[in-house]
Amino acid sequence: xxxxxxxxxxxxQKIWESEKAFEPSDSxxxxxxxxxxxxxxxxxxxxxxxxxxxxxxxxxARYYRKQNYNVLHPIGWDAFGMxxxxxxxxxxxxxxxxTYENIEYMRKELSALGLSFSHTREFATCDPLYTKWEQxxxxxxxxxxxxxxxxxxxxxxxxxxxxxxxEQVEEGxxxxxxxxxxxxxxxxxxxxxxxxxxxxxxxxxxLEGKWPQxxxxxxxxWIGKSEGLEFEFELSEESKAKLHGRxxxxxVFTTRPDTIYGVTYSALAPEHPITKxxxxxxxxxxxxxxxxxxxxxxxxxxxxxxxxxxxxxxxxVIHPLTGxxxxxxxxxxxxxxYGGGAxxxxxxxxxxxxxxxxxYNLPIKRVVGAEGELPFTGEGKLVxxxxxxxxxxxxxxxxxxxxxxxxxxxxxxxNYKLRNWGVSRQRxxxxxxxxxHCQQCGxxxxxxxxxxxxxxxxxEITGEGNPLDSxxxxxxxxCPKCGQEAxxxxxxLDTFVQSSWYQFRYATNPKKWNEIGIDKExxxxxxxxxxxxxxxxxxxxxxxxxxxxxxxLRDLGYHDINEPFTRLLTQGMVLKDGAKMSKSKGNTVDPDxxxxxxxxxxxxxxxxxxxxxxxxxxxxxxxxxxxxxxxRRLFERADRVVRNELPNIDHEALxxxxxxxxxxxxxxxxxxxxxxxxxxxxxxxxAACMEALNALDKQDDGAVWSEGMYVMLNLLEPIIPHAAxxxxxxxxxxxxxxxxxxxxxxVFVHDSILYVVMIGGKxxxxxxxxxxxSSEEILALAKEAGSKxxxxxxxxxxxxxxxxxxxLAVKPAG
RNA sequence: GCCUCGGUGGUGAAAUUGGUAGACACGCCAGACUCAAAAUCUGGUGAGCUUGCUCGUGUCGGUUCGAGUCCGACCCGAGGUACCA
Numbered sequence: 019x020x021x022x023x024x025x026x027x028x029x030x031q032k033i034w035e036s037e038k039a040f041e042p043s044d045s046x047x048x049x050x051x052x053x054x055x056x057x058x059x060x061x062x063x064x065x066x067x068x069x070x071x072x073x074x075x076x077x078x079a080r081y082y083r084k085q086n087y088n089v090l091h092p093i094g095w096d097a098f099g100m101x102x103x104x105x106x107x108x109x110x111x112x113x114x115x116x117t118y119e120n121i122e123y124m125r126k127e128l129s130a131l132g133l134s135f136s137h138t139r140e141f142a143t144c145d146p147l148y149t150k151w152e153q154x155x156x157x158x159x160x161x162x163x164x165x166x167x168x169x170x171x172x173x174x175x176x177x178x179x180x181x182x183x184x185e186q187v188e189e190g191x192x193x194x195x196x197x198x199x200x201x202x203x204x205x206x207x208x209x210x211x212x213x214x215x216x217x218x219x220x221x222x223x224x225l226e227g228k229w230p231q232x233x234x235x236x237x238x239x240w241i242g243k244s245e246g247l248e249f250e251f252e253l254s255e256e257s258k259a260k261l262h263g264r265x266x267x268x269x270v271f272t273t274r275p276d277t278i279y280g281v282t283y284s285a286l287a288p289e290h291p292i293t294k295x296x297x298x299x300x301x302x303x304x305x306x307x308x309x310x311x312x313x314x315x316x317x318x319x320x321x322x323x324x325x326x327x328x329x330x331x332x333x334x335v336i337h338p339l340t341g342x343x344x345x346x347x348x349x350x351x352x353x354x355x356y357g358g359g360a361x362x363x364x365x366x367x368x369x370x371x372x373x374x375x376x377x378y379n380l381p382i383k384r385v386v387g388a389e390g391e392l393p394f395t396g397e398g399k400l401v402x403x404x405x406x407x408x409x410x411x412x413x414x415x416x417x418x419x420x421x422x423x424x425x426x427x428x429x430x431x432x433n434y435k436l437r438n439w440g441v442s443r444q445r446x447x448x449x450x451x452x453x454x455h456c457q458q459c460g461x462x463x464x465x466x467x468x469x470x471x472x473x474x475x476x477x478e479i480t481g482e483g484n485p486l487d488s489x490x491x492x493x494x495x496x497c498p499k500c501g502q503e504a505x506x507x508x509x510x511l512d513t514f515v516q517s518s519w520y521q522f523r524y525a526t527n528p529k530k531w532n533e534i535g536i537d538k539e540x541x542x543x544x545x546x547x548x549x550x551x552x553x554x555x556x557x558x559x560x561x562x563x564x565x566x567x568x569x570x571l572r573d574l575g576y577h578d579i580n581e582p583f584t585r586l587l588t589q590g591m592v593l594k595d596g597a598k599m600s601k602s603k604g605n606t607v608d609p610d611x612x613x614x615x616x617x618x619x620x621x622x623x624x625x626x627x628x629x630x631x632x633x634x635x636x637x638x639x640x641x642x643x644x645x646x647x648x649x650r651r652l653f654e655r656a657d658r659v660v661r662n663e664l665p666n667i668d669h670e671a672l673x674x675x676x677x678x679x680x681x682x683x684x685x686x687x688x689x690x691x692x693x694x695x696x697x698x699x700x701x702x703x704x705a706a707c708m709e710a711l712n713a714l715d716k717q718d719d720g721a722v723w724s725e726g727m728y729v730m731l732n733l734l735e736p737i738i739p740h741a742a743x744x745x746x747x748x749x750x751x752x753x754x755x756x757x758x759x760x761x762x763x764x765v766f767v768h769d770s771i772l773y774v775v776m777i778g779g780k781x782x783x784x785x786x787x788x789x790x791x792s793s794e795e796i797l798a799l800a801k802e803a804g805s806k807x808x809x810x811x812x813x814x815x816x817x818x819x820x821x822x823x824x825x826l827a828v829k830p831a832g
Numbered sequence: 833g834c835c836u837c838g839g840u841g842g843u844g845a846a847a848u849u850g851g852u853a854g855a856c857a858c859g860c861c862a863g864a865c866u867c868a869a870a871a872u873c874u875g876g877u878g879a880g881c882u883u884g885c886u887c888g889u890g891u892c893g894g895u896u897c898g899a900g901u902c903c904g905a906c907c908c909g910a911g912g913u914a915c916c917a
Contacts, residue, residue: 189914232836236912239835244916272917285917322915356916363917370915435916554911627857628844634910636844641858648857689848702846705856712856774852779898781852815897819851827897 019748021653023617027740031132040083040091040134044527046543048088053079054521054583056552056560057094060120060142061101064127066592066599066625066637067553069609073622073737074589074631074698075551076133080736081694083134085758090544092524093128093135095121097142098448099513100178100194106447106479113447114475117144127610131618132739139524141531143516144447148523150470151535152515153452157463158574160453164210165441167453167461171289171354172440173318174202179483180444181206183512184437185240185559190319198317207442207451207509211566215241215434218565221581229586230632233557240558242435246273247419249428251284251362254343257333260301265292267335271357271433275422276414279403280364280385282375284335285328285347288314289354292346296331313350326351326374338427339404349374357433366392386411439563441512446477446485448510456497456504465498471506484508517560518567521547521582541577550583551631557588587698590634592625599637607637619738620646626700626737648708649741652734655711656727659749660720664728664757667721669764675717680765682710683726688761690733700737707734728754774823775800777807785824793818800824 034040042050055075058068079091095117102113109116121142128135141148159165173182175192181204186193211218219241222234250267258266270284286293288310297307306329313327328349335344351370352361365375365382372393375382387398400406406414422428442451450471452464464471474492477485486492486508497504519536525544526537552560561583568582591598594605612621624645629635669677686706693703707730714726727745732754735742746752768789773796775783783803787796796818801808804826815827 230837232911235836239913242916246917270917274917326915351915351917353916361917368917370917373915433916557912630845633838633845638844638858641844644857692848699846701844701856705846708856772852776852776898784852817851817897819898822851823898825851825897 019653019656019745021650021741023619023649023740024614026744027130027132027617027619030740030743031129034132034134035129038138040079040089041136041138042090043088045088046539049086050090050544051079051082051087051548052090052525052544052546053082053549054090054092054524054547054551056550056556057096057517057520058124059096059099059101060117060124062120062123064124064609066607066609067589068128069131069621070589070592070625070631070635071551071553072128072131072133073625074587074700075549076131076622076739077626077700077736078549078551078694078698080134080739084732084735084755090139090524091135092139093133093137094140094520094524095142095144096513096517096520097121097144098510098516100180100445100447102447103445103479103481107481112475113479114144117142117447130610130613131622134739138528141523143449143513143520146470146472147531148516149449149472151523152449152511152519153464153469153471154466154535155519155571155574155576156511156515157452157466159209159570160463162574164213164570165207166210167205167207169203169205171201172204172206174200174204176200178445179481181440181442183440183514185439185562187318190317190322198319200317201315206440209439209441209566209570211439211563212434212436214566214569215243215436216432217569218436218562219243221565224581225586228584230554230588233554233561233586233588236557237562240436240562243432244273244434245430245432246271247275247278247422247428248358248431249338249422251335251338251344251360254334254336257335257346260333261292261295262299264295268292268360269358270360270362271431272362274364274367274415275418276400276403276406276411277364277367277385278339278362278418279400279406280366280383281337281344281362282365282381282383283345283347283363285349285352285361285363285371285374286331287352287354287359288348288350290348290352290359292333293331293348296333302329302332310348313348316350321350324350326370326377328374328378330378338422345380347374347378355437356435367395369393369395439512439566441515442509443512444484444487444508445510446473446479448513449516450486451507451509451511453507454495454497454504455507456500456502458502459497459499462497462499462504468498486510514560514563515567518563519571521545521550521564522568522571522577536571536576538577541579545577545579546582546584549585549587551587551589553591554588561586587631589631590629592635592637594637596636612642616642616646617649617740619649619741623649623704623738627704628701630697630699630701632698648711649738651711652727652730652741652745655714655723656745656749658714658718658720658723659727661724662750663753665721665724667725669762669767672719672722673717675713676719676722677765679710679713679717679719679722679726680762682706682713683729684761684765686710686733687729687759694736703733704737724749729759731755732757732759771821773800775804776823776825777804777811778828779825782807796824800826 053075055071079089083089097117102117105111105116106113173187175182175197177195177197178192182192187199191198222238248269248271250269252267296302297310310329328347331346331348333346335346337344363371365371366384367386385401385403387394398411400409400411400414419430452471454462456462474489477489479485493506493508495504495506522536522541526540530537564582568579572579597603597605599606624642627645628641689706690703693699710730714723728750731742731746735755746755770786771789773785773787774781775785785799785803797816810831811828812831813826813828817825
């Protein structure tokens, strides 16, 4: 047969579409697999990263379908977000139109790849029906206290005109546009992810061995749990008076309570209320006040990189154990958002405190270890620490915390680096936050029956300010509670909110989509996602938020799932000339053109053959050609097939080459289970099939050819589906595709076994040994074969590895 | 700095988890076909030399009959994180 990819790919795609071949069954009884590749942002065109992502997911989905699983393999669109608004500004296109046109185009591109998606479950996250349920979740979260509105210092990107979540700041810059992030005081909506920090951390253990270690470690570090002591510094009487009695004390957190006798000063963040009060009330020189204000207004990045700087605030606090008066400073390295924005400073045992104390000539008092260089942050015995002197510092930690708790001065405390998730964005193209501001009632959530609060279509997008805010009528409404005039919230939700629950939406039968957001029974059947596939760049952002949302929606009663993604595969990037493919570098390969030239099967085969999915993939045009030739060879060899079913073969009667060919075929089959279910090393399975085809070519038994093609097409169907369906249809009426194949053990039975003879650890000879030979017989043969190397040697040890090799350890005789 | 993952021919990569290093493919070389080229097919292809031996999986050491694989120290690369008290 000749191979015409364009013709057969169009033919089968049409058949799959009209037969709705890949829709899962509604029955919730059958064994199931939920295979999900991360949904795309509809940016306009697909790129090779998408092709790789969906080729991997599709191969796994098709494999399980062949194993008679009920398979859910959906696709959708992560459709809200900034590029749509930027396009609107640039090309005067409405974000909605831009987005849906892109979806239309990309859907066509993806369908050319022959992906086995369940299209009845497809949706875009900007569909009002999706927004409706999301807004309901947000309101329930508000009612349960998990969502709150407050005014704090936020990360602000001036170029995107919006607030960023902590996770969206990369090295002090905006994750989208790379502009330096400013700190700004603003009201916003927050999700209390810290409340779930401990569960998010401990449940990482469930994922061990199923998620890449790298991702688990990144999440662990991001959550950043640390245990220590929280206590209060009381201001001296004089200082209280100086602050007009407005402040009595403040809280500090330390992971080193064992060093508390070494405290020589305390430092507050420039944003700390006491610092602010002092600056605003002229309690320090105006020059110093200016400097402090300057620090507070610096961009986060700049501040982190600048030298340690601080100013004495002219107040003191009382050491809770010694009663000493300790000076209070403000310092640029104290973070407002962590541990109360204040620290006790122990310069002898903390590098930062030491650097600061050295610069400003503050006293340094050693309390751990007898001698050696300072600062010393290691383990040791306490000195000059009253009753705790002489204790090992680890023991002292526990005792000092216990003592504080007993005396009521403080308590053991767990802190997290993780910050609460700021979900409001000052942008148009997102899901509106369903709240109104009422003069009478304050912040009020919209009534559930009024959802969705939909975006107005008639907006002018200029890039200046939030179009919802400047819309003439949209924000004016009546209060859902008292009916008075009120103002609608004009902030929209972070787009990561949509991608935090889409996996549950797919799992919900679309027949119920109008009535319900997430169906509990459907979720119990389909969730968690058995295999999730996506880029490592989502290791923290999306994967942490989605895990969090899953737990929150569980606690709100929507379902009973603890973790959304049972197994995770992070695919490597697609490179060309050693660099990531990008338009700006001009090293892209256009998937459409590739498919036009070689067909989708070649594209899929190359991508899965060139490297294991977890690794980076270097593009190679010649190797693409090679992939095409392999498929063409399969078509050419179809003529060798003489039976239209799996033949029964008398193995013993075959010639040597035919026996070897059968062995290669079944080696490939044996390998396939591991590849499709565990390692995803498709490259090795494809190589095994190539070996099998090479071996088949060296013999001409028609039955062996028939069996070989029957099995190989079954194994390759998930990778090159169009070619496999076409050949299987013609040769076997597709019976081989629905068959769950079994390995035939007789092909691995041999008349003789090859043993490698090693002498002194070096390979010296090979011997053919009968399968039932004893160790003694094998050794005798080995010694004979290796006699040349045994002359004037004496054997000190004889090792026989059954079925493999003989190793004779030797030393010179005499 | 800290954490994680890597380092194997000219290239992409294999190696049943401690058992013949380099499967499979790309490239290259030679041959066949051709007036010629392309395409196709066949064979070869880790390095070195004295042509059957030596060396060879980032470097150095260790364990073992046997190490790409395990242990220790180091070098290099990629990613993450960065004043979290």
